[in-house]
Amino acid sequence: MARAPAGVRPRRSPGASGRRRTLTTIAIPARPETFALDAARAALVVVDMQNAYLSPGGYLDTVGFEVGSSGPAVAAAAAVLGAARAAGLFVAHLQNGFDRDQTEAGGPASPVWHKSNALRHMRAHPETRGTLITHGTWDHAFVDPMRPRPGEAMVLKARYSGFAGTNLEQLLRARGVTHLILVGVATNVCVESTLRDAYHREFFALMVRDATHQAGPEAVFGASVFNVERFFGWTAAAADVAEALHGRPSRAA
16 A cells, blocks of 8 residues: 655745745545645545435435435535635535436436436436436535535536546646545445546545445445545545644745
8 A cells, every 4th residue: 555645745836926835735634644735736526515415305315315314424524615715725516417308318328327326217207307416406406515616616527426528637637736635425426436536547535534425324335435545545534634724834925
């Protein structure tokens, strides 16, 4: 197992005006070891914090997944989002779903047409077509504590990974981002898929464990945490992430 990116040291980097500024290391207590980053090269990726996955009456609730215990994860994600904003991290909000004509679903030739529980439910119940994870609907909208602010990126996606068919990597590379912090849902589906793809694109990625919520039994949450810590990245508690971001020294001009 490679060590955490402890080699992120204070160094000089040109600012927008051409002046050079110091990039200050932020050390987050994490598993399996400390996760070090600097705010100028880090981003928070907020994964699918939508009514569909978190609210009673949303898509997951409709098709039989438990969402009633998601409140603490939403609160934890909101705390990390606030700390990331205060620390000046770039923030990208992923939003999963389809247009009303379901053109992105691809039809029977696409695996998502067969495996998406939302698409399957709407085919079985034609009266619900265009109501689940469909652009412009309540189901597709973000939950209140996680609404994007002006200047934060919104990345629409129609697959589990935030990198699949989107401009997320372009947004990150254009800002020199090397380190990602991920919060959102579902731990074992879209969060893990996005983190795996981040790993394969040479990003260092940290999943905030308690700022995610799984689709399925508690065991699948544990499996995702195991996969991330052993093979793809790092995990940390929301309180530790927020404290590290809030407590970081000011960057020198």
